[in-house]
Amino acid sequence: MNAEAIHTEVKAETTPYFDAPLKMSAKNVSVYYGDKRAIDDVSIDIPQRYVTAFIGPSGCGKSTFLRSLNRMNDTIANARVEGEITLDGDDIYRSGMDVVQLRARVGMVFQKPNPFPKSIYENIAYGPRIHGITGSKAELDEIVEQSLRRAGLWDEVKDRLADSGTALSGGQQQRLCIARAIAVDPEVILMDEPCSALDPIATARIEELIDDLRSRYAIVIVTHSMQQAARVSQRTAFFHLGKVVEYGKTSDIFTNPREERTKDYITGRYG
Amino acid sequence: MSPAILLLLAFGLSLLGWLAARSRAWAFRRKDPQVRLHSLPNFHGWYVALWVGVPALLFAALWAAISPALITGHVLADPASAVLPNFGFERETLLAEARSVATGRAFGVFNEEAQALVAPYRTAITLFDSIGLVVTILVAFAGGAFAFLRLKPDFTARTRVERAVMALLLIASLVAILTTIGIIASLVFETIRFFGMVSPLDFLFGTHWSPDPMSAGAPDGSEYGAIPLFWGTIYIGAIIAMIVAIPLGLMSAIFLTQYASNTVRKVVKPLLEVLAGVPTVVYGYFAALTVAPMVRDAAHAIGITNASTESAMAAGLVMGVMIIPFVSSMADDSIAAVPQAMRDGSLAMGATTAETIRKVIVPAALPGIVAGVMLAISRAIGETMIVVMAAGASANLTGNPFESMTTVTFQIVAMLTGEGSFDHPATLSAFALGMVLFLVTLTLNFIALRVVKRYREAYE
Numbered sequence: 001m002n003a004e005a006i007h008t009e010v011k012a013e014t015t016p017y018f019d020a021p022l023k024m025s026a027k028n029v030s031v032y033y034g035d036k037r038a039i040d041d042v043s044i045d046i047p048q049r050y051v052t053a054f055i056g057p058s059g060c061g062k063s064t065f066l067r068s069l070n071r072m073n074d075t076i077a078n079a080r081v082e083g084e085i086t087l088d089g090d091d092i093y094r095s096g097m098d099v100v101q102l103r104a105r106v107g108m109v110f111q112k113p114n115p116f117p118k119s120i121y122e123n124i125a126y127g128p129r130i131h132g133i134t135g136s137k138a139e140l141d142e143i144v145e146q147s148l149r150r151a152g153l154w155d156e157v158k159d160r161l162a163d164s165g166t167a168l169s170g171g172q173q174q175r176l177c178i179a180r181a182i183a184v185d186p187e188v189i190l191m192d193e194p195c196s197a198l199d200p201i202a203t204a205r206i207e208e209l210i211d212d213l214r215s216r217y218a219i220v221i222v223t224h225s226m227q228q229a230a231r232v233s234q235r236t237a238f239f240h241l242g243k244v245v246e247y248g249k250t251s252d253i254f255t256n257p258r259e260e261r262t263k264d265y266i267t268g269r270y271g
Numbered sequence: 272m273s274p275a276i277l278l279l280l281a282f283g284l285s286l287l288g289w290l291a292a293r294s295r296a297w298a299f300r301r302k303d304p305q306v307r308l309h310s311l312p313n314f315h316g317w318y319v320a321l322w323v324g325v326p327a328l329l330f331a332a333l334w335a336a337i338s339p340a341l342i343t344g345h346v347l348a349d350p351a352s353a354v355l356p357n358f359g360f361e362r363e364t365l366l367a368e369a370r371s372v373a374t375g376r377a378f379g380v381f382n383e384e385a386q387a388l389v390a391p392y393r394t395a396i397t398l399f400d401s402i403g404l405v406v407t408i409l410v411a412f413a414g415g416a417f418a419f420l421r422l423k424p425d426f427t428a429r430t431r432v433e434r435a436v437m438a439l440l441l442i443a444s445l446v447a448i449l450t451t452i453g454i455i456a457s458l459v460f461e462t463i464r465f466f467g468m469v470s471p472l473d474f475l476f477g478t479h480w481s482p483d484p485m486s487a488g489a490p491d492g493s494e495y496g497a498i499p500l501f502w503g504t505i506y507i508g509a510i511i512a513m514i515v516a517i518p519l520g521l522m523s524a525i526f527l528t529q530y531a532s533n534t535v536r537k538v539v540k541p542l543l544e545v546l547a548g549v550p551t552v553v554y555g556y557f558a559a560l561t562v563a564p565m566v567r568d569a570a571h572a573i574g575i576t577n578a579s580t581e582s583a584m585a586a587g588l589v590m591g592v593m594i595i596p597f598v599s600s601m602a603d604d605s606i607a608a609v610p611q612a613m614r615d616g617s618l619a620m621g622a623t624t625a626e627t628i629r630k631v632i633v634p635a636a637l638p639g640i641v642a643g644v645m646l647a648i649s650r651a652i653g654e655t656m657i658v659v660m661a662a663g664a665s666a667n668l669t670g671n672p673f674e675s676m677t678t679v680t681f682q683i684v685a686m687l688t689g690e691g692s693f694d695h696p697a698t699l700s701a702f703a704l705g706m707v708l709f710l711v712t713l714t715l716n717f718i719a720l721r722v723v724k725r726y727r728e729a730y731e
Contacts, residue, residue, distance in 0.1 A: 072618065075618060077532070099621075107619065110616065112612055126617070127620040184620060
């Protein structure tokens with residue numbers, strides 16, 4: 001099947017699902033690393049207040065695509081993005097787009113928890129400080145508490161905010177990173193396999209958290225676990241070899257996939 | 272018998288042993304294809320070669336050490352030695368002279384009496400050399416035979432050879448450690464002698480340094496207060512040089528790791544490392560001939576009239592430039608060791624590259640950077656050539672960087688290369704100064720390495 005066909009098909013079949021307002025939209029996006037094409041003509045809409053999951057075998061380009069949504073690919077020397085990605089209708093790759101502002105609106109949580117080697121408090125306060133969100137200590141305290149509460153970490157750490165963020169357990173560190181992302185009040189949160197380094201209990205906590213956060217943010221999550229995609233997301237896109245094979249309601253993808261390749265993947269035939 | 276021939280002989284025999292043992296090992300397998308050798312044939316070869324070579328070389332070394340005494344003993348037993356005076360300087364001279372003629376290093380004798388001893392010397396040397404040669408060969412063969420007879424298909428040649436290699440590595444590492452201990456020991460003895468003549472309190476806390484190596488010895492009005500030297504060393508090496516090296520080194524490391532494109536990095540980094548390879552004496556005359564006059568003129572221009580041509584400033588500036596590559600490469604390493612995830616985390620929050628560097632990367636890399644600075648200081652205060660050529664010799668206790676100053680290393684050079692004798696306190700003071708310098712740099716290095724280690728553990 002060629003790219004053109006997928007594109008029109010996805011468009012035609014999925015548009016009716018998007019009763020929710022669109023937050024982000026990618027049209028004909030291709031990403032290159034040097035001469036290698038990692039993402040090939042992908043078009044996807046990210047709805048408001050939904051969790052959108054990207055699934056697919058390793059190396060299919062789902063993380064690459066996720067990173068292009070807040071221009072984190074800019075930090076890779078020879079990466080190049082073609083096509084159009086919009087946030088509230090505004091092209092994020094247009095010249096004059098302020099990457100700093102963009103990343104404040106589109107936050108990111110990484111595969112491996114990466115708290116800064118600073119105190120828990122300073123980890124959360126980092127974003128509000130660099131964006132000048134508040135000048136007063138009381139307001140900052142408020143933001144820190146609220147972010148930690150939303151990330152479900154407040155009760156565990158409220159007595160030791162001065163301890164190092166790296167001293168927390170893996171699951172706590174990941175929730176700290178989520179709290180850190182929330183602290184700058186983003187509109188979209190990108191999560192790149194946020195549970196792959198965590199045990200099942202910590203994973204369950206993060207999944208609950210994602211479900212809670214959905215009421216305020218658009219969330220995009222890349223995951224290797226199909227069960228996870230089925231549990232937390234409302235929309236699922238199946239990536240394969242740099243293309244989107246199928247995109248639609250999560251329940252449809254998992255119970256009634258239209259594409260043979262999707263069916264093979266979710267039934268564990270390959271990948 | 273020259274040592275070179277013995278050495279060649281030992282290696283030749285080892286090679287023979289190696290070949291013989293290897294073919295024997297192959298023969299085991301040829302004879303019975305079912306047999307599995309415990310070790311590869313090469314290891315059997317090495318095993319025998321070691322047993323041939325090592326005992327033979329050890330014996331040859333031993334023989335080289337004891338045979339001169341045996342030869343002399345043999346000559347003295349000869350009736351011709353009756354002409355020798357009984358003891359003393361003349362007796363030694365005559366023996367040495369006869370030995371030189373006998374070994375062909377001299378063409379004729381100066382003292383007639385020595386002539387009679389030349390012939391006995393020749394006989395004795397030939398005799399003992401032949402004994403040495405024969406026994407060396409015997410030892411080689413004995414070792415080789417012992418090893419060769421132990422070869423069997425299941426003989427554990429590999430483990431034994433590996434053990435021998437390990438022993439060799441151990442000895443190699445011990446050489447460095449033993450040398451260090453030897454240096455400390457020699458410093459300690461001379462330092463104790465010095466402190467027998469000058470009180471340690473006067474030395475460590477006195478503020479006047481005016482030793483006179485040509486005097487008759489203490490008490491002579493010399494003063495050994497080393498504070499001006501310590502101050503000069505710290506002022507030049509740890510203050511002026513670091514004011515130059517820390518910002519420049521750190522900024523170049525940040526540029527190279529965070530901003531520079533691959534192409535720029537590929538060009539600039541080696542160039543910076545070349546700076547580390549410039550001999551310090553070259554820096555020295557650059558400091559003395561180019562920088563020092565410029566510094567003096569600049570000082571005069573801004574109204575400092577007592578600026579001298581030799582100044583702490585000139586030496587410190589050049590030393591700072593010399594140290595830049597050390598600071599930069601240590602900072603580079605520790606910045607590169609900060610995980611990419613940390614950088615991504617900050618950038619994904621919407622931080623700029625500059626904010627990321629200032630608030631995340633440098634703080635995370637700080638322990639490594641501090642360690643790098645400490646190593647750089649320890650190198651700067653031990654540096655000699657630049658201060659010898661540019662800082663001057665007068666022990667001034669002053670804060671004015673445009674005045675001449677002297678350092679510990681300079682005074683060590685001055686005291687040891689002077690005309691003074693080795694039991695004069697002025698000469699011995701060099702050892703006490705060396706001891707202080709050694710202890711300080713050792714402490715700095717020790718702390719720096721501990722910091723680096725702790726820091727590495729944190730990220731792995």
